[in-house]
Amino acid sequence: MGTKGREIVGMDVNHVLDLLNKAFADEWLAYYQYWLGAKIIAGPMKDNVNTELLQHAADELRHADMVANRIIQLGGTPLTNPQQWFKETNCGYDEPTDPFVQRILEQNIKGEQCAISVYHKLIQEVGLKDPVTYNMAVQILQDEVEHEEDLQALLEDLTMMLSRTAR
Numbered sequence: 001m002g003t004k005g006r007e008i009v010g011m012d013v014n015h016v017l018d019l020l021n022k023a024f025a026d027e028w029l030a031y032y033q034y035w036l037g038a039k040i041i042a043g044p045m046k047d048n049v050n051t052e053l054l055q056h057a058a059d060e061l062r063h064a065d066m067v068a069n070r071i072i073q074l075g076g077t078p079l080t081n082p083q084q085w086f087k088e089t090n091c092g093y094d095e096p097t098d099p100f101v102q103r104i105l106e107q108n109i110k111g112e113q114c115a116i117s118v119y120h121k122l123i124q125e126v127g128l129k130d131p132v133t134y135n136m137a138v139q140i141l142q143d144e145v146e147h148e149e150d151l152q153a154l155l156e157d158l159t160m161m162l163s164r165t166a167r
């Protein structure tokens with residue numbers, strides 16, 4: 001990146017790069033978890049949920065792009081091998097082995113809650129020492145907060161429907 005742009009980062013750039021590559025691994029795994037979940041999902045409301053999952057998958061891929069661009073801008077290299085994703089991830093990968101809507105929603109809600117914690121921590125740690133990374137993390141956090149809310153609303157509707165049918 002530009003020398004001045006790098007110079008204004010008031011903290012260890014390699015540390016920022018480590019944090020960013022961990023978030024980068026999370027985004028790819030989240031993308032795949034959503035993408036596959038959307039394909040295999042089964043049960044009531046599956047069409048509504050499918051649409052939401054696909055939108056979120058697209059958002060996670062866009063996040064991976066944003067994080068990769070910042071890594072490169074800081075003079076780093078985004079993880080070059082997908083095998084590193086599992087070593088570096090904060091939030092892991094929740095394999096969608098059960099295609100039932102409720103289970104898929106619960107798994108992805110758990111993932112979003114982890115993502116919210118990760119970006120919240122990143123924002124607190126980086127603060128104004130690296131305002132560009134800070135701004136990017138705030139933008140991503142806004143999406144993750146919205147993702148959690150969307151999935152919880154769907155799960156609420158589904159739970160209500162299932163409890164009515166059970167009566």
Ligand code: FE
Nearest residue numbers: 027059060063
């Ligand atoms: Fe994301």
Ligand code: FE
Nearest residue numbers: 112143144147
């Ligand atoms: Fe998300």
Ligand code: MG
Nearest residue numbers: 052055147150
């Ligand atoms: Mg949404």
